[in-house]
Amino acid sequence: xxxxxxxxxxxxxxxxxxxxxxxxxxxxxxxxxxxxxxxxxxxxxxxxxxxxxxxxxxxxxxxxxxxxxxxxxxxxxxxxxxxxxxxxxxxxxxxxxxxxxxxxxxxxxxxxxxxxxxxxxxxxxxxxxxxxxxxxxxxxxxxxxxxxxxxxxxxxxxxxxxxxxxxxxxxxxxxxxxxxxxxxxxxxxxxxxxxxxxxxxxxxxxxxxxxxxxxxxxxxxxxxxxxxxxxxxxxxxxxxxxxxxxxxxxxxxxxxxxxxxxxxxxxxxxxxxxxxxxxxxxxxxxxxxxxxxxxxxxxxxxxxxxxxxxxxxxxxxxxxxxxxxxxxxxxxxxxxxxxxxxxxxxxxxxxxxxxxxxxxxx
Amino acid sequence: xxxxxxxxxxxxxxxxxxxxxxxxxxxxxxxxxxxxxxxxxxxxxxxxxxxxxxxxxxxxxxxxxxxxxxxxxxxxxxxxxxxxxxxxxxxxxxxxxxxxxxxxxxxxxxxxxxxxxxxxxxxxxxxxxxxxxxxxxxxxxxxxxxxxxxxxxxxxxxxxxxxxxx
Numbered sequence: 001x002x003x004x005x006x007x008x009x010x011x012x013x014x015x016x017x018x019x020x021x022x023x024x025x026x027x028x029x030x031x032x033x034x035x036x037x038x039x040x041x042x043x044x045x046x047x048x049x050x051x052x053x054x055x056x057x058x059x060x061x062x063x064x065x066x067x068x069x070x071x072x073x074x075x076x077x078x079x080x081x082x083x084x085x086x087x088x089x090x091x092x093x094x095x096x097x098x099x100x101x102x103x104x105x106x107x108x109x110x111x112x113x114x115x116x117x118x119x120x121x122x123x124x125x126x127x128x129x130x131x132x133x134x135x136x137x138x139x140x141x142x143x144x145x146x147x148x149x150x151x152x153x154x155x156x157x158x159x160x161x162x163x164x165x166x167x168x169x170x171x172x173x174x175x176x177x178x179x180x181x182x183x184x185x186x187x188x189x190x191x192x193x194x195x196x197x198x199x200x201x202x203x204x205x206x207x208x209x210x211x212x213x214x215x216x217x218x219x220x221x222x223x224x225x226x227x228x229x230x231x232x233x234x235x236x237x238x239x240x241x242x243x244x245x246x247x248x249x250x251x252x253x254x255x256x257x258x259x260x261x262x263x264x265x266x267x268x269x270x271x272x273x274x275x276x277x278x279x280x281x282x283x284x285x286x287x288x289x290x291x292x293x294x295x296x297x298x299x300x301x302x303x304x305x306x307x308x309x310x311x312x313x314x315x316x317x318x319x320x321x322x323x324x325x326x327x328x329x330x331x332x333x334x335x336x337x338x339x340x341x342x343x344x345x346x347x348x349x350x351x352x353x354x355x356x357x358x359x360x361x362x
Numbered sequence: 363x364x365x366x367x368x369x370x371x372x373x374x375x376x377x378x379x380x381x382x383x384x385x386x387x388x389x390x391x392x393x394x395x396x397x398x399x400x401x402x403x404x405x406x407x408x409x410x411x412x413x414x415x416x417x418x419x420x421x422x423x424x425x426x427x428x429x430x431x432x433x434x435x436x437x438x439x440x441x442x443x444x445x446x447x448x449x450x451x452x453x454x455x456x457x458x459x460x461x462x463x464x465x466x467x468x469x470x471x472x473x474x475x476x477x478x479x480x481x482x483x484x485x486x487x488x489x490x491x492x493x494x495x496x497x498x499x500x501x502x503x504x505x506x507x508x509x510x511x512x513x514x515x516x517x518x519x520x521x522x523x524x525x526x527x528x
Binding site: 038042145148149153162163165169170171173174175205229230231235238 | 435436437438446447448449450451452455456462465466469470471472473474475476477478479480481482487490493494497498501523
């Protein structure tokens, strides 16, 4: 693994999950799977002393270092990072908010393509995750199970013949698997159908969360559809349960978009065009407002109502206008008010005139 | 006072008057308070951790006698687990099996794993648990400055670790 605490070059790139390609990518943003694993010979994190955490981090790092397929992986000491850098990795979904905010020895190993990352000393000793663009659950599983086997060749996992992989929280025990499909559902929000849809999902053990995971607000009309249970079913069954729901949601979203078009195409056209107007001309704008209008514009582009903006540009802007990204791109720390001004500049620069082509971004 | 749902200090104290079971007092951090107060207006904020803590609270506030017993390996009591929602070590699944079983059934509607398992033959889980326990005893010995005992324990730990690696 490579030791490198700087990852400035990530800022200009989009990251795997917002690449905007893959099956059904107008509605399905990304497919993500994570596995929770623990070392057999250490207490779970909450019961760990500072020395324990340090030993776990060293032990895992030494073991992963022996794995040739991980030679190009970047190993980052999260404890030594600045707050902006930590926030930056959260925005890119390479680490969780929980890992960013924790104390003591903790780290993340990141694949150069940002398709997978391995968090060390999060709620569990190991959180392995794989992210693919679009609806791609099956190949994400193939990749993560191979990665899990590889790591397991070096590390003895806490495993119980009856309860499976043992985790700090009993809600993850068994498979330790959470599959999350991130979807962009603006029309279901506009037609106020979204709550109804989610209530029906809860009945079948599928749960919905916001853009940045558990407890996060739903921003930009992005929603993560995940399995609720982890024990008593095979990984294949869990993946299938979520995979079966996604096409239904895609269908509902498309129907809602058609309904909006039929009911008042002019109104919708007006709404998405005004959103683009605000993004192009505002002089200061918050993250939430940006997400709100980018979401509308993205739907407008997907419906052919807005023609001269590429979806890939919008996907990039969703992440690059986040607070830490903006500061990394501008190369300096910015207070909230300055960020709002810089964000407006950045949007103007990339949504108007010559900046509209994806290749021109950065 | 800690928030009912996490480790942060509880800064909001809410009394819910409406609902089954009469008035209910809640002590929450800012984030969870906001989530709770927004629950009705902004759709479902039901989280997995939230549901777990709800189920854990069903057991009541005061530790029953059975809940005070501690795991011999990591020293956590079932009462502590109930309050934090997080277990202390892998051996807890064995030690608190009786208490956990109904909880697992409640969460997962199942209590046996049927998925993937590690490729290598499982090493004796007992030896692994012993290592965790000895490390804790060693730290305690160091704390009370009993270095002789600490060094004996360290040798025992090394022996077990080496046996596990070979």
